[in-house]
Amino acid sequence: MxxxxxxxxxxxxxxxxxxxxxxxxxxxxxxxxxxxxxxxxxxxxxxxxxxxxxxxxxxxxxxxxxxxxxxxxxxxxxxxxxxxxxxxxxxxxxxxxxxxxxxxxxxxxxxxxxxxxxxxxxxxxxxxxxxxxxxxxxxxxxxxxxxxxxxxxxxxxxxxxxxxxxxxxxxxxxxxxxxxxxxxxxxxxxxxxxxxxxxxxxxxxxxxxxxxxxxxxxxxxxxxxxxxxxxxxxxxxxxxxxxxxxxxxxxxxGGHGPVLVFEDADVEKAAVEGVANRFRGTGQVCISSTRFLIQRGAYQTFVERFVTATQALRIGNGLQPETQVGPLANPRQLAKMEELVADAVAKGATLLAGGKRLSGQGFFFEPTVLADVPMTARVMHEEPFGPIAILMPFDEMADGLQEANRLPYGLSAYAFTTSARTAIDVADGLEAGMIGINQYRIVATELPFGGLKExxxxxxxxxxxxxxxxxxxxxxxx
Incomplete structure (x- = not known):
């Protein structure tokens, strides 16, 4: 074209x-x-x-x-x-x-x-x-x-x-x-x-x-x-x-959007749509989901679905109709992704998908999934602003909320559950200006767009x- x-x-x-x-x-x-x-x-x-x-x-x-x-x-x-x-x-x-x-x-x-x-x-x-x-x-x-x-x-x-x-x-x-x-x-x-x-x-x-x-x-x-x-x-x-x-x-x-996926949630929906949300815009989206916090009983199923969907993404020039993930916008972003992944893996994170730059022309970086990421890793504190997703389990709602609210960011947050009570409690507990329950699309002209904290x-x-x-x-x- x-x-x-x-x-x-x-x-x-x-x-x-x-x-x-x-x-x-x-x-x-x-x-x-x-x-x-x-x-x-x-x-x-x-x-x-x-x-x-x-x-x-x-x-x-x-x-x-x-x-x-x-x-x-x-x-x-x-x-x-x-x-x-x-x-x-x-x-x-x-x-x-x-x-x-x-x-x-x-x-x-x-x-x-x-x-x-x-x-x-x-x-x-x-x-x-x-x-x-x-x-x-x-x-x-x-x-x-x-x-x-x-x-x-x-x-x-x-x-x-x-x-x-x-x-x-x-x-x-x-x-x-x-x-x-x-x-x-x-x-x-x-x-x-x-x-x-x-x-x-x-x-x-x-x-x-x-x-x-x-x-x-x-x-x-x-x-x-x-x-x-x-x-x-x-x-x-x-x-x-x-x-x-x-x-x-x-x-x-900026943001570092948490997603809480509870055991009673539609795990398939949360995972597959989570991949689309995380890697939209090659992850260069301030309200994007970055930290996927999954209740332990649903963790393994979520991981399998998420990794499979990530590996199926088609990477390429955005002008090609089959492309789902384009390049990063500039060499600075590319270098940052390489640094964040290398730092996480060196400190003990498990690389489940992606993790490297594509060969040839263009600022292309594979959609990347990390698990078992230690708190000492930079990516647990810095906004990735690129195609990196972090998967981690939690046990009780209080544990999930504690991790979701740990950072000074408070732009977007998401939760998946079929319980009305859980939906109300988690929405009240999340420290974010925009919250999606059982969905990732939270932007509309008629609604406010903005965050809390830093x-x-x-x-x-x-x-x-x-x-x-x-x-x-x-x-x-x-």
Whole structure:
């Protein structure tokens, strides 16, 4: 399948700005290790221009009536769906995930624009009865101001869509810095919004050295809100920078998702669907299940089903229709997988499947299953963010919950049981922002997406998603 790769730009003030006169970063196809293109990196003057335009465009966009904002977002959603096959192919080229997964992601990105288009019409306030005669008391919700948004490379459509759709619906202007390794997808979303009639400058896309761009944007008094999806260490850094300017920040950080499988569960379903969930996106998914905790009576059956299903997965270029697991996104991820597996095995873990890089071109690593992993192994503490699954038994619910909650992560968790009582108790006991009972699919546009503990704070999606881009203003009038 020969799919051409789109040209890459900055998008500032409604202009598509190419590489001339700017440093660039190479975009590599992770399945072939060949160069796809070069993305221009914004200069300091580019960032200053983007900031000034964001301020000016906010003054226009915040006064655009909600119905008009909604119409533009809905039109953008329609354009994204029309262009979905092309956008998905771009995503597979630059990020590596199978084309079917990419197409599903683009479709769900469009759904966020549809959802928040309607939310724009529902930004209401309230009248509060006064305790003095002749006084009118109002509470109004208004857009917070220009937003700096930072998104990673692993979900280059849906992660920007969550932030952009909510912020734009609220009436905010946005400067978005996507991951430089998968830039074309985010630019396709920007083009859809531009073609839908979004006023010039309301959305701007910049690329650059992440530390330089984030420090420049967050330090500016023009930026009034920060939102970031990525790793815990970078989340801490950006949170500190935002705090210097007393700016609110939404953080969606890493995870190390536990799965509790009880003896009364549908073990076949938990195992087979667990394999699909764990190795989707080549394991580079923050809400993915990583630690499978199986009650001892079901442990052996689960292990057999899980390993068999893992070994049956088809690995290859995401553009090939039979591919179920694509390459890792970059050489850093590949090196990390090799290090984590070698460390676990050296410390006594049992390798049940996979465990090594595939020969030939591409950043391919076998879907890997580890058992008997000691607590001293790095993978028991660090988010793998790759195709590694850990299987371990537990006896009583308290033991399973203790292990599930042991880490500072609290993004996603899962449990499988046919007992209603067990389902209630385990859901109450798990320390996670999103919990799936007897299923692994826990993401929907109408539901909040976010974590607890070091997995971040604040939620995206659902009715909660727009709140972070609004302020509350109290007005007392006589």
């Amino acid at each position: 020969n799919t051409p790769y789109d040209s890459l730009y900055l998008f500032i003030g409604g202009e598509w700005i190419g590489t001339e006169g700017r440093d660039t970063a190479v975009v590599v196809n992770p399945a072939t290790e060949t160069e796809l293109g070069r993305v221009p990196l914004a200069t300091a003057s580019d960032l200053d221009r983007a900031l000034n335009i964001a301020q000016a465009s906010f003054d226009v966009w915040r006064r655009t009536v909600p119905d008009q904002r909604a119409r533009i977002l809905k039109r953008a959603a329609d354009l994204i769906l029309e262009r979905a096959p092309h956008i998905a192919a771009q995503m597979t080229l630059e990020e590596g995930k199978p084309l079917g997964e990419a197409l599903d992601e683009v479709t769900r990105a469009a759904e966020y624009f549809e959802w928040f288009a309607e939310s724009a019409r529902r930004i209401d306030g309230r009248v509060v009865p006064a305790n003095r005669p002749g006084v009118l008391q109002l509470v109004k919700r208004q857009p917070i101001g220009p937003v700096a948004a930072f998104t990673p490379w692993n979900f280059p459509a849906i992660t920007p869509a969550r932030k952009l759709s909510a912020a734009l619906a609220a009436g905010c202007s946005v400067i978005l810095k996507p991951g430089e390794e998968s830039p074309s997808t985010a630019l396709a979303l920007a083009r859809a919004l531009d073609d839908a009639g979004l006023p010039k400058g309301v959305l701007q896309i910049v690329f650059g050295v992440p530390d330089q761009v984030s420090s420049h944007l967050i330090a500016s008094p023009i930026i009034r809100k920060v939102t970031f999806t990525g790793s815990v260490p970078i989340g801490r850094l950006l949170s500190a920078r935002a705090a210097e300017g007393v700016k609110p920040i939404t953080l969606e950080l 997995s971040g704070h604040g939620s995206e999606g659902g009715v909660e998603g727009i709140e972070h881009y609004l302020t509350h203003k109290f007005i007392s009038q006589v």
